[in-house]
Amino acid sequence: MTVLGYRIPPVYSLLIWIALWELVGQKEWAFIIPPFSGVIDKLADLVARPDFQAAALQTFESFVVGMTAAIVAGIAIGFAMGRNRTADQILGMWVNVFASAPLSSLVPVLMLLFGIGQTTIIVTVFLFAVWIIALDTYAGVRHVSSSLDEMAQSFSASRWQLYSKILFWAALPEILAGIRMGLIRAVKGIVIGQLLVSVVAFGRLFRTFSDNFQFEEFWALTLILFVFALGFSSLIGWAEKRVEYYAGSRI
Amino acid sequence: MAAVNDGARSQAASRSEAAAPGVDNIVEVRSITKFYGLDVHALDSVDLDCPRGEMTTLLGPSGCGKTTLLKIIAGLLAPSAGEVRVNGRPVTRPGPERAFVFQDFALLPWATVLRNVAFGLELRGDARAGREERAHHYIAEVGLSGFETKFPHELSGGMRQRVGLARALAVDADVLLMDEPFSAVDEQTRRKFQEDLLRLLDVERKTVIFVTHSIEEAVYLSDRIVILSPRPGRIQQIIRPEISRDISPDDIRRDRGYIDTVEEIWGNLRKYLE
Numbered sequence: 001m002t003v004l005g006y007r008i009p010p011v012y013s014l015l016i017w018i019a020l021w022e023l024v025g026q027k028e029w030a031f032i033i034p035p036f037s038g039v040i041d042k043l044a045d046l047v048a049r050p051d052f053q054a055a056a057l058q059t060f061e062s063f064v065v066g067m068t069a070a071i072v073a074g075i076a077i078g079f080a081m082g083r084n085r086t087a088d089q090i091l092g093m094w095v096n097v098f099a100s101a102p103l104s105s106l107v108p109v110l111m112l113l114f115g116i117g118q119t120t121i122i123v124t125v126f127l128f129a130v131w132i133i134a135l136d137t138y139a140g141v142r143h144v145s146s147s148l149d150e151m152a153q154s155f156s157a158s159r160w161q162l163y164s165k166i167l168f169w170a171a172l173p174e175i176l177a178g179i180r181m182g183l184i185r186a187v188k189g190i191v192i193g194q195l196l197v198s199v200v201a202f203g204r205l206f207r208t209f210s211d212n213f214q215f216e217e218f219w220a221l222t223l224i225l226f227v228f229a230l231g232f233s234s235l236i237g238w239a240e241k242r243v244e245y246y247a248g249s250r251i
Numbered sequence: 252m253a254a255v256n257d258g259a260r261s262q263a264a265s266r267s268e269a270a271a272p273g274v275d276n277i278v279e280v281r282s283i284t285k286f287y288g289l290d291v292h293a294l295d296s297v298d299l300d301c302p303r304g305e306m307t308t309l310l311g312p313s314g315c316g317k318t319t320l321l322k323i324i325a326g327l328l329a330p331s332a333g334e335v336r337v338n339g340r341p342v343t344r345p346g347p348e349r350a351f352v353f354q355d356f357a358l359l360p361w362a363t364v365l366r367n368v369a370f371g372l373e374l375r376g377d378a379r380a381g382r383e384e385r386a387h388h389y390i391a392e393v394g395l396s397g398f399e400t401k402f403p404h405e406l407s408g409g410m411r412q413r414v415g416l417a418r419a420l421a422v423d424a425d426v427l428l429m430d431e432p433f434s435a436v437d438e439q440t441r442r443k444f445q446e447d448l449l450r451l452l453d454v455e456r457k458t459v460i461f462v463t464h465s466i467e468e469a470v471y472l473s474d475r476i477v478i479l480s481p482r483p484g485r486i487q488q489i490i491r492p493e494i495s496r497d498i499s500p501d502d503i504r505r506d507r508g509y510i511d512t513v514e515e516i517w518g519n520l521r522k523y524l525e
C-alpha cells in the first residue's frame with residue numbers, strides 16, 4: 001500500500017484498521033462494534049475462564065482428530081485417483097461434487113447420524129477438509145513426470161519404494177497446498193459445526209455471547225479463532241516454503 | 252530404391268552378422284513388432300544384435316520407433332510380438348544388467364547430486380556408506396567433483412545429464428541404454444560431453460545402445476550405426492564408420508572417413524524428408 005507516495009508495510013495497514021475499529025467503537029457508531037481496546041481487555045479475561053479453556057481444548061481435539069483423518073484419507077484418495085483409472089472414474093465425480101458442495105447443509109444430517117456432540121464436530125471437520133486435499137493430491141500425482149516413473153521401474157523399484165521415495169515427494173508441494181486449503185476449510189467447518197450444534201464448546205460460548213449482547217467477548221473469541229487459523233496456515237506455509245526450492249523445477 | 256527392399260537386404264545382412272562365429276552378442280532382438288493401440292504401427296519385425304563392449308546407435312527420422320525399441324530392450328515397454336534377450340535371457344522387465352539414461356534426465360529434484368547418483372543403489376537396498384562411496388567415485392568420473400551437495404536445479408542441463416550418466420554407471424550394469432541423452436543440452440556442452448563419454452567408456456568397457464537423431468553424433472560416437480526407416484520402423488541399413496579412434500577428437504571431426512560416413516547417411520535419410 002502507498003499513501004502520498006510513501007510505501008507502507010502491510011503490518012502498518014493492519015494498525016490503521018485497528019485504529020479505525022477503535023475509533024468506531026469509541027464513538028459508539030455501531031452497537032455491535034465495541035472498541036478494540038475493550039475487546040483485547042476481554043480477551044485476556046476470556047482466556048483465563050475455565051469454560052473457555054475447556055471449550056478450546058475440546059475444539060482443538062476435534063480439529064486435530066478430524067484434520068489428521070482428512071489428511072490421511074485425502075492423500076490416499078488422491079493417490080488412488082491419480083494412479084488408477086478405475087478409482088479415478090469411480091471417485092472423481094464425487095470428490096469434485098463434495099469439494100464444491102455447500103457442506104454446512106449436511107451438518108444437521110450429521111447430527112442425526114452421530115448425535116449432538118464431539119463426534120459430529122470431528123466428522124464435520126473431516127468432511128470440510130478431505131475433498132480439497134484429495135483433489136490437490138490428485139493434481140500433484142498427475143503432475144509427476146512419467147520419466148521419473150520409468151526411472152524407478154528401470155532400477156526395479158518396488159511399489160512401496162515408488163510411492164514413498166518418488167511419488168510422495170514429487171507431489172508434496174501440491175499435497176501441502178491442499179492441506180493448507182483443507183485447514184482453512186476445517187476452521188470454517190468447526191465454527192459452523194459448533195454453531196449449528198450450539199451446545200458444544202465454542203458454539204455454546206458464541207451463542208451465549210450473542211444472546212446476551214456481550215459483543216466484546218464475542219469479538220475476542222472471533223479474534224482467537226482468526227489467530228488460530230492464521231497460525232496453522234502459516235505453519236503449513238512454512239512447510240511449503242521448505243519444498244519451494246524444487247516445486248518450480250520439477251519436470 | 253524402395254525402403255522395403257533396403258530393409259529386407261540389411262536384415263539379411265544383420266542375421267548373417269549374428270551367425271558369424273566368435274561374436275558375443277549381449278543383446279539380441281528377435282522379430283520385435285510394436286503397435287500402439289490399433290492404428291499406430293511403431294516397429295515392424297526388427298532383428299538386431301549388439302556385440303558386447305560396442306556402442307550401437309539407433310538413428311532415424313523422428314517417429315521411426317527408435318526410442319520405442321530402446322524402451323522395449325530396457326523392459327519398460329512390452330513388445331506386441333517378438334523377443335529380446337540380454338545375456339541369453341529373455342527380457343520381460345527391467346533388470347540389473349541394464350541401466351537407462353533418460354532424455355529429460357529423470358533426476359529427483361528434491362535430492363542432492365550425491366543422493367541422485369546413489370539412487371539406483373538405494374533402490375537396490377545397498378547400505379548408505381557403500382552406495383555413497385560408489386556415488387563419489389562416479390561423480391568424479393563424470394567430472395562433477397565438488398557438486399555433491401548441489402541440487403539439480405542448481406546445475407546446467409549438461410551437468411544434470413552427467414548426474415544421470417553417473418547414476419546409470421553406479422549400478423554397474425553391463426548394458427547402458429541412452430535415450431537421446433544430449434538432445435536437451437546446448438551444442439558446445441554436447442561436444443564436450445560426447446568426448447568425455449568416449450573417454451569414460453574406454454575405461455568402463457560397457458555395451459551401449461544409444462538413440463539419437465543427430466547424424467554427426469551417431470558417426471562420432473558409434474562402433475555401429477543402425478538406421479531405421481520411418482514408421483513402421485524397420486532396420487534399413489547398418490553402417491560401421493571406418494574411423495580410427497586413436498586420433499584426437501578434433502581430428503576425428505575432420506577425418507575423411509567421418510565426413511564420408513555423415514554424407515552417406517544423410518544421402519540415405521534425406522529421401523524421407525522429400
